[in-house]
Amino acid sequence: MAEWDIRKLHILRTLRERGTVTATAEALSMTPSAVSQQLTNLSRQLGVPLLRAQGRRVRLTDAARLVLRHADAVFEQLERAETELTAYVHGEAGEVRVGAFSTAVPALVVPAVRALRAAHPGVSVRVREAEAEEVYQLLADGEVDLALSLAAQAPTAADPRFTRVPLLADPLDVALPRDHPLASAENLRLADLAAEPWIFGGSGPWSDITRTACEAAGFRPRREHTAAGWTAILAMVEAGMGIALVPRTAAVRRETPGDGDVVMRELAADRPVRHVVAAVRTGAEDGAAVGRVLDALRSVASQPAR
Structure with missing residues (x-):
């Protein structure tokens, strides 16, 4: 029977994710030569070639992909074993490390x-603010136990490393200066704002969300000013410099000194939304402490936004 080595399988799995021996070595705090040696030993133990040279890089063989398909199931089961053991030892006690994007934290x-x-009270939570690109790497590396992001930025459901949990369909409201002619208009639609100057980021998910929502309403938004933080965006709206789409959950972060001069209007039939998801490493969703945190997040998400 072949000799299976969990540590070496983890190295092979990391190589699949990172793409190069150098990147794998950096991720695992090893030298590239040590990574190559461990994978050579694993190939010898299993009796099949795992890598093939392609120029100055290496590629996984079909045998390696077969091994990893089963290794993913092994690592999932080990995650389940670890979470069950933690629940057995600690019961209701435990620490859950949560990584979340900026507006999701408050x-x-x-x-x-x-x-x-x-x-x-026995379940403690440590919070780390991080955007999607960072937070899913932290989750994969075991630095956080639960990650929150926009669904558009989350790994696909086909990624065997993670289990996604839908949390929230977050409506987008439009921020208008209080003296804007449409601030009190009935049945305000996004299309009614096609000629307005807009404020949103120059790139990234929020820029994409704003453009997509406006284009779905039949127009391309004219960006007058560029900003990424809600404090800056709402301050410019208050000053009459433009209007902006603002997620409902971002309302808890309104920090502009005169935010009473900003009107948040709910849009009518063409109201856009953004979807927020949580993710855990596959197999860890059954952990008692993680489950408690997920339940608490679902409960908050189900409540009407302020």
Whole structure:
């Protein structure tokens, strides 16, 4: 029977994810020669070639992909074993490390932590603010236990490393200066704002969301000013410099000194939304402490936005 080595399988799995021996070595705090040696030993133990040279790089063989298909199931089962053992030893106690994007921290994570303190004081939460590109790497590396991101930025459901959990369909409201002619208009639609100057980021997911929503309403938004933070965006709206789409959950972060001069209007039939998801490493969703945090997040997400 072949000799299976979990450590070496983890190295092979990391190579699949990172693409090069050098990147794999960096991720695992190893030298490239040590990575190559471990994979050579694994190939010898299993009796099949795992890598083939392609120029100055290496590629996984079909045998390696077969091995990894089964290794993914092994690592999933090990995650389940670890979470069950933790639940057995600690019961309701445990620490869950949560990585979340900026607006999700005050809107979802903080209320969930407050609810957990009251209902399950033995479950502690450590929060790390991080955007999607960073947070999913932290999740893969075991640096966080649960990640929150926009669904558009999350790994696909086909990624065997993660299990996605839908949390929230977050409506987008439009921020208008209080003296804007449409600030009190009935049945305001996004299409009514086609001629307005807009404020949104120059690139990234929020720029994409704004453009996509406006184009779905039949127009391309004219970006007058560029900003990424809600404090800056709402300050410019207040000054009458333009208008902006703002996610409902971002309302808890309104920090402009005169935010009473900004009107948040709910849009009518063509109201856009953004979807927020949580993700855990596959197999870890059954962990008692992680489950408590997910339940608390779902409860907060189900409540009407302020």
